[in-house]
Amino acid sequence: MSSDVRPLRRVPSGVKGLDDILHGGFFGGGLYIVEGPPGVGKTILGNQICFNQAAAGSKVLYITLIAETVGRMLLNIRDLKFYDEGAVGNGIFYVSGFNALKKDGLSGLLHLLRREVAARKATTLVVDGFASASDHAKSREDLKLFVQQLQTQADASDCTVFLLTNPSEQKPSSEETMVDGIINLTTTVHEWRSARELCVRKFRGSSYLQGVHSYDITEDGVTVYPRLETLVSQTSDINGELKRVLSGNPSLDQMLGGGLPARSSTMVIGPSGTGKTTLGLQFLGQSSAQEPGLLFGFYETPERIRTKAKGTCPALLKQLDAGHVQILWQAPTDQFLDEIADRMLRDIKKRKVKRLLIDGLGGFKKALRSRPIEPFFSALVHELRAQGVTSICTAEVMEIVGPTMTVPLQGLSDVTDNHILLRFIETGASLFRLLSILKVRDCAFDSDLREVHFAAGGLELAENSASAKSILLSASSEPGAELTQEKR
The missing domain is CATH 3.40.50.300 (P-loop containing nucleotide triphosphate hydrolases)
Incomplete structure (x- = not known):
């Protein structure tokens, strides 16, 4: 018929x-x-x-x-x-x-x-x-x-x-x-x-x-x-040999077993001033014409980032001048989550970005309104992975010092592949910074703590955990430390 x-x-x-x-x-x-x-x-x-x-x-x-x-x-x-x-x-x-x-x-x-x-x-x-x-x-x-x-x-x-x-x-x-x-x-x-x-x-x-x-x-x-959750690519992860991406910090790469897993997402957690952004800038400093980088930030303007790079990450300044790294600054105003993601993903696809630093996950929180963050961020991580992007996200915690920390943006820890913790330890009249790796998905890693120092090239980690152990022992022997442990 x-x-x-x-x-x-x-x-x-x-x-x-x-x-x-x-x-x-x-x-x-x-x-x-x-x-x-x-x-x-x-x-x-x-x-x-x-x-x-x-x-x-x-x-x-x-x-x-x-x-x-x-x-x-x-x-x-x-x-x-x-x-x-x-x-x-x-x-x-x-x-x-x-x-x-x-x-x-x-x-x-x-x-x-x-x-x-x-x-x-x-x-x-x-x-x-x-x-x-x-x-x-x-x-x-x-x-x-x-x-x-x-x-x-x-x-x-x-x-x-x-x-x-x-x-x-x-x-x-x-x-x-x-x-x-x-x-x-x-x-x-x-x-x-x-x-x-x-x-x-x-x-x-x-x-x-x-x-x-x-x-x-x-x-x-x-x-x-x-809505980003409805737009994620159907492309799955590329199977085969696990590739590594250098973080820009040789000591950290050694702790990670050779660098960050390619296409992975890493959350760097810690209070303000511990060096989260600096660690991310070192990562972007390894960008090149073959591996373009993008810094997507909410709080520090491009001018402030360049000023910071001059003092702590000259390698990044070189990549910025060469055009291998771009900065997209998003003022934390009344924006939509999907509008923010659209702006970022358009640049990633246009420039074929392979290294991404999202500086300040708290900026997404301001755009949440009544919407849950987990489905959105899960879709974002999936899309970044499908585009071949290795990403680092920084997230600030409220506690400056102390035995406990509140994880920012509940539910995101299951979505991201790797977790790096930066924290302060107070002993006497001194304040020390320590770094530890909490998680690297499907890979072995060094979980020992390392003392952290700021240097001309960015963050420097101690060769081993000896100084970190000394700091923790000193902090535990401070007057009142035993009382604090009993209360806990």
């Missing part, structure tokens, strides 16, 4: 991140609802899709059913980068359907849509303010018939239709059960911060990235950041 049904044709939105969520974009001739309360960016998103389609050579029709005039709406979007004055009246045609709807109801609006789509030869139609059409429906059956006729018209003319509307109080409403896809836009408030979130609730004809994704509205228009 033959069939004359044409195959589905993808229509990319051109909106960064949205087509990734939809696995390529919308379908030609489909009918889609974009819903959300006032202020979430429905009109901006609708116009952005239209201008992107016009730039690709398509004819676009934008019908407004809201009281706001077309001129006023264009004034509100003209400063956005996607806006093209030359496309208005050429590739994009704006028509108000407010009077037709008010005068003749849904039948008048449907007649206007059919006439304008045919006259403009439009392949994309946006109806902004579709809630007004629902309000003018005499009954639910009347509205259902209108949507059905609009869907038939869209399919017959191969015109992709977007209905921009406020969420229906009754769910699912009749129009929602009939359309090909529903995209929900919301704004949620977490403590004193707000977040824009996008969710695809329905999408016929294709799989898509489910769940909630972050989006932002800037001068570029709408930018969507797919």
Whole structure:
């Protein structure tokens, strides 16, 4: 039995991140609802899709059913980068359907849509303010018939239709059960911060990235950041001989059994001032044209990093000047986790980065809001491993000295491959630094403690554990030490 049904044709939105969520974009001739309360960016998103389609050579029709005039709406979007004055009246045609709807109801609006789509030869139609059409429906059956006729018209003319509307109080409403896809836009408030979130609730004809994704509205228009957990590569670890990556500290490499395992993730934990960042800078100092490096930090600006490198890691300064290492500084402001990861991963893929230092995992904590960190960080580590990146992450603990430490960002210890601990030991009037390796996944390592000193080339470790033992014995013999042990 033959069939004359044409195959589905993808229509990319051109909106960064949205087509990734939809696995390529919308379908030609489909009918889609974009819903959300006032202020979430429905009109901006609708116009952005239209201008992107016009730039690709398509004819676009934008019908407004809201009281706001077309001129006023264009004034509100003209400063956005996607806006093209030359496309208005050429590739994009704006028509108000407010009077037709008010005068003749849904039948008048449907007649206007059919006439304008045919006259403009439009392949994309946006109806902004579709809630007004629902309000003018005499009954639910009347509205259902209108949507059905609009869907038939869209399919017959191969015109992709977007209905921009406020969420229906009754769910699912009749129009929602009939359309090909529903995209929900919301704004949620977490403590004193707000977040824009996008969710695809329905999408016929294709799989898509489910769940909630972050989006932002800037001068570029709408930018969507797919949740990292849904984007991780399917590439598995490369099997075979275990390769080692030099850390930049020969003594540490010896303790590690030859260096850090390639593609591994290492968490360096310790209080402020113990040398976590310096250890990471030494690691990046081993970068080269064949192994480009990236420093992604939240707290120290590129200028401060360069100043620090002059005094503690001249090898890194050389790589910075050669362009083999780049610095991406992310101010710890109201950013999204996925936006932060997107910025970092784009640079890694563009420059084929093989060495990465994430200086300050606490910066991710500020972007958590109510989202758990474990799935995100697990996906990030997996993606870094798939890209062939060996990474070091620094994490600060609150305790400066003392017998106990609180692990920062609970749940991450199982995700990372290697753990290095830096800590202070106080004896008399002196403060000493000690380093110990807590974990190297699937590899033997030296677990003895080493005393740490700052030197011109970075951190220097004692050749053996003798000085560390002496420091610990001295600390345990301090007056009051026995009492402290009894209390513990």
